[in-house]
Amino acid sequence: MTTTPLPAHTAPPLLDPIFLTDLDRLDIRTNQRILEIGAGTGNITARLAQLVGRYGSVTAVDTDTSQLTPTSVIDPAARDLDREMLPGKLDSYDHIIARWPHPLRDPIDVVEQMIARLRPGGWLVLADFTPTPPRIHRAPDNEDATLIHAVMQQLHTTITNRDGGTWTADPETLLLNNGMVQYCVHTTTETWTGGGPGGRLVTGVVTHRRPHLTGITDADADRFAALMADPTVLLSSYERRFIHARKGN
Numbered sequence: 001m002t003t004t005p006l007p008a009h010t011a012p013p014l015l016d017p018i019f020l021t022d023l024d025r026l027d028i029r030t031n032q033r034i035l036e037i038g039a040g041t042g043n044i045t046a047r048l049a050q051l052v053g054r055y056g057s058v059t060a061v062d063t064d065t066s067q068l069t070p071t072s073v074i075d076p077a078a079r080d081l082d083r084e085m086l087p088g089k090l091d092s093y094d095h096i097i098a099r100w101p102h103p104l105r106d107p108i109d110v111v112e113q114m115i116a117r118l119r120p121g122g123w124l125v126l127a128d129f130t131p132t133p134p135r136i137h138r139a140p141d142n143e144d145a146t147l148i149h150a151v152m153q154q155l156h157t158t159i160t161n162r163d164g165g166t167w168t169a170d171p172e173t174l175l176l177n178n179g180m181v182q183y184c185v186h187t188t189t190e191t192w193t194g195g196g197p198g199g200r201l202v203t204g205v206v207t208h209r210r211p212h213l214t215g216i217t218d219a220d221a222d223r224f225a226a227l228m229a230d231p232t233v234l235l236s237s238y239e240r241r242f243i244h245a246r247k248g249n
C-alpha cells in the first residue's frame with residue numbers, strides 16, 4: 001500500500017523544527033553524500049542539501065518524487081521500496097536519513113539495505129513512532145474520550161508496523177546486531193489542549209487518512225475535528241523517536 005505525503009501545510013510547522021534540531025546534533029559536513037528515504041514533500045531534503053553544500057549530494061528516494069525539485073545537489077530517485085532495492089553501492093553514503101517512510105511492507109529489510117549502503121563511520125538516522133499509545137487526559141465526557149481514543153488508535157495503526165513501531169519495536173537489537181555502534185535514541189511527546197497546532201495537525205492527518213480509517217463515520221470524523229478545536233480537551237501526541245547510530249569501522 002502506498003500513501004501520498006501529508007499536505008505540505010500539515011506536518012512541517014510543528015514537527016520539522018524538532019527533527020531539524022535533532023539533525024543538527026549530527027556532524028553532517030559539506031561535500032558529503034546523503035541518502036534520504038521516503039523524502040515526501042522534500043522539507044528535510046532541502047535542509048540536508050544546505051548542510052552538504054553545493055558539492056555534496058542528496059539522493060532523495062520516494063515512490064512519488066513529484067514534489068521533489070531536482071537540483072545539482074538533490075537527485076530525486078523514484079523507487080517503490082516494497083518492490084525495489086535502494087539505490088547506491090555498498091558502503092557509499094556518508095549518512096542515511098529516514099523520517100517516517102511508512103507504511104513499508106518490510107521495514108527491517110529496508111533498514112538492512114540502508115546499513116549496507118552506509119560507509120563505515122557514517123550515521124544512520126531513523127525517525128519513527130513508538131508502540132506507546134497517545135494519552136487522553138481530558139475530554140468533555142466519556143463518549144468523547146472513547147471517540148478520541150478510537151480515532152487516535154486507528155491512526156497509530158496506519159503509521160506503525162505490525163509489531164508496533166514504524167521500523168520495529170526493538171531497533172536496538174536490529175541495529176546493534178547489524179554492525180551499528182554508538183547508538184543513541186531519544187523520545188518526545190507533547191501534550192496539547194484542543195485549538196492549538198497539535199489539534200490542527202491531528203485533524204489534518206485524520207482528513208488525509210480518512211479512506212484508510214474503518215468504523216469511523218463521517219459524523220465521528222466531524223466530532224473528532226470539533227474536539228481537536230476544543231480548548232477543554234487535553235491529549236498527548238504519539239511518542240516520536242529519533243534514533244541515530246554510527247556504523248562501525
Ligand SMILES: C[S@@+](CC[C@H](N)C(=O)[O-])C[C@H]1O[C@@H](n2cnc3c(N)ncnc32)[C@H](O)[C@@H]1O
Pocket residue numbers: 001002003004005006011037038039040041042043044061062063064079080081082083098099100101102103104105
Ligand atoms: C509520512 S510521509 C514522510 C515524508 C518525509 N520523510 C517527512 O518526514 O516529511 C511518508 C513518505 O514515505 C513514502 N513511502 C511510503 N511507502 C513507500 C515505499 N514503499 N517506497 C518508497 N517510499 C514510500 C511516501 O510516498 C511518503 O512520501
